[in-house]
Amino acid sequence: MEPINLTEKTDWQFIDQVKKESLQDPALCYQCGNCTAGCPYTKYFDYPVSQVMRLFQTGQKETILNSRSIWLCATCETCTTRCPCEIDIAHIMDVLRIIARRENYVSEKDVKTFYDSFLSSMKHHGRVFEVGILMGYNFKSGHLLADADLGPKILGKGKIHFLPTRIKGRDKVAEIFRKFQEMRKNRV
Amino acid sequence: MSEKEYIYFPGCSLEASAIEYDMSVRKVLAALGVKLIEPDDWSCCGSTPAHSVDHVFAAAVAARNLAIVEKMGASTVITACPACLSAFKKAHLRMKKEEGFKKEVNAILDEPYNCGVTAKSVLQILVEDIGPKPVAEKVTLDFPDLKVAPYYGCIINRPPEIMEFDDPENPMAMDNLMTSVGVKVCDFAFKVECCGAAFGVAKRKMVNELSSKVLSMALDAGANCLVVTCQLCHQNLDLRQGQINNTMGSSFNIPVLFFTQVMGLTYGYSPQELGIDKHNIQAEGLLKTRRPVEERIKEEQEKAKAKKPKAKKAEEEES
Ligand code: SF4
Numbered sequence: 419m420e421p422i423n424l425t426e427k428t429d430w431q432f433i434d435q436v437k438k439e440s441l442q443d444p445a446l447c448y449q450c451g452n453c454t455a456g457c458p459y460t461k462y463f464d465y466p467v468s469q470v471m472r473l474f475q476t477g478q479k480e481t482i483l484n485s486r487s488i489w490l491c492a493t494c495e496t497c498t499t500r501c502p503c504e505i506d507i508a509h510i511m512d513v514l515r516i517i518a519r520r521e522n523y524v525s526e527k528d529v530k531t532f533y534d535s536f537l538s539s540m541k542h543h544g545r546v547f548e549v550g551i552l553m554g555y556n557f558k559s560g561h562l563l564a565d566a567d568l569g570p571k572i573l574g575k576g577k578i579h580f581l582p583t584r585i586k587g588r589d590k591v592a593e594i595f596r597k598f599q600e601m602r603k604n605r606v
Numbered sequence: 607m608s609e610k611e612y613i614y615f616p617g618c619s620l621e622a623s624a625i626e627y628d629m630s631v632r633k634v635l636a637a638l639g640v641k642l643i644e645p646d647d648w649s650c651c652g653s654t655p656a657h658s659v660d661h662v663f664a665a666a667v668a669a670r671n672l673a674i675v676e677k678m679g680a681s682t683v684i685t686a687c688p689a690c691l692s693a694f695k696k697a698h699l700r701m702k703k704e705e706g707f708k709k710e711v712n713a714i715l716d717e718p719y720n721c722g723v724t725a726k727s728v729l730q731i732l733v734e735d736i737g738p739k740p741v742a743e744k745v746t747l748d749f750p751d752l753k754v755a756p757y758y759g760c761i762i763n764r765p766p767e768i769m770e771f772d773d774p775e776n777p778m779a780m781d782n783l784m785t786s787v788g789v790k791v792c793d794f795a796f797k798v799e800c801c802g803a804a805f806g807v808a809k810r811k812m813v814n815e816l817s818s819k820v821l822s823m824a825l826d827a828g829a830n831c832l833v834v835t836c837q838l839c840h841q842n843l844d845l846r847q848g849q850i851n852n853t854m855g856s857s858f859n860i861p862v863l864f865f866t867q868v869m870g871l872t873y874g875y876s877p878q879e880l881g882i883d884k885h886n887i888q889a890e891g892l893l894k895t896r897r898p899v900e901e902r903i904k905e906e907q908e909k910a911k912a913k914k915p916k917a918k919k920a921e922e923e924e925s
């Protein structure tokens with residue numbers, strides 16, 4: 419594995435923040451590399467997951483939050499399942515992604531745009547409406563024809579709904595979104 | 607058989623692009639005398655996008671549904687979707703463990719969730735509550751040519767502390783279920799390897815590459831069909847199989863069925879009743895090979911008879 423360049427000064431505050439939000443202790447990691455060996459996305463990450471752990475131990479906030487790895491992690495739970503030190507690594511990756519989103523570091527715009535499109539569908543209808551998500555994504559990402567080739571494969575098979583299922587309690591789901599925003603404001 | 611009753615959470619995909627998974631779950635469980643009750647006005651579990659925002663938020667959108675189930679007076683909810691299952695289990699366990707977290711989640715819910723509901727997969731109740739014998743007794747048709755690679759995907763039983771079912775590295779629940787209904791199972795090394803998950807739209811090439819490994823490993827194992835428990839795996843492996851071929855220059859043409867569809871086929875349901883005609887890769891060739899299970903039993907008896915005299919002879923010689 420390539421040595422990593424620790425260009426930043428250790429950001430102790432960042433380490434504390436991630437520790438607090440994830441309830442995980444990075445000091446337990448002895449860099450065995452087991453997580454990286456099993457991670458199906460190692461090939462696509464700019465920093466393999468064990469290096470993300472090292473960057474976390476050494477408080478390299480900018481490098482981590484700018485990394486593509488935290489957005490490409492699929493939460494497949496392989497690393498968490500196999501870590502000999504019982505660190506919930508997938509949960510740490512999740513927390514890093516959450517912080518990146520909150521602080522507007524988005525290295526993989528398309529991934530975030532897709533998630534946003536999903537959430538917006540959920541907020542408006544209470545359940546997600548797949549065609550709506552795809553259209554929302556294509557529009558916002560600028561990839562107007564993403565997955566257009568799949569249309570003919572499912573058309574006429576009764577799988578596509580052209581109108582969303584709207585639940586009665588959709589205002590209650592929207593209410594969760596609203597109350598959460600409020601809670602977040604008060605947190606800061 | 608005594609009637610069993612469960613609260614069943616279909617989830618958003620099983621209402622639309624994976625409607626055939628829902629159809630086959632309902633058919634198979636009905637055949638086994640299980641009654642399903644759908645909670646009124648359920649909402650999206652939040653899946654991956656919700657936990658990319660915040661954990662309190664993610665737990666709240668999942669727990670809204672658990673609270674509905676709780677209000678119905680039930681202590682178990684079942685779902686066929688691994689993403690819903692994982693969202694429910696994560697929300698439930700963390701709320702149960704951390705009082706502060708529970709308070710925060712309940713503060714943004716209209717009805718509080720009091721941590722009284724256990725989520726289980728359809729696969730889990732088939733194994734634990736119904737069992738191999740009743741599952742086998744419903745079989746009327748035999749599939750002599752079918753050889754399946756059981757593909758579990760990444761999250762249905764991982765991490766083990768949260769999912770609390772089967773082995774996280776070498777799960778066997780679906781293998782055993784397939785064997786119970788008389789279907790041949792391959793030794794498949796990629797049972798829990800990731801297919802690319804929810805990145806199909808935003809990162810298509812990456813997903814195609816990951817899925818192609820799963821398909822080629824299944825072929826190497828000698829399978830002529832994959833069986834899955836997850837509609838996202840199904841989408842990546844079946845609906846995107848043409849994309850995979852374009853991206854990888856491969857020529858895969860291998861059917862991917864939900865495990866409940868395979869069970870339904872052995873129970874005598876037609877492919878249409880199980881929604882198999884809705885798939886991208888058609889399984890017609892394989893489906894034609896179904897025959898009454900009596901034929902197999904007769905064959906086996908004949909084989910046994912042919913062997914017996916020899917065995918007797920050997921015994922006689924020994925004594
Ligand atoms: S498996 Fe655990 S101990 Fe080993 S490198 Fe990864 S996080 Fe560190």
Ligand code: SF4
Pocket residue numbers: 453456457458459460467490491492493494495496497498507508511
């Ligand atoms: S959870 Fe993320 S980091 Fe861990 S193995 Fe899976 S993709 Fe890699």
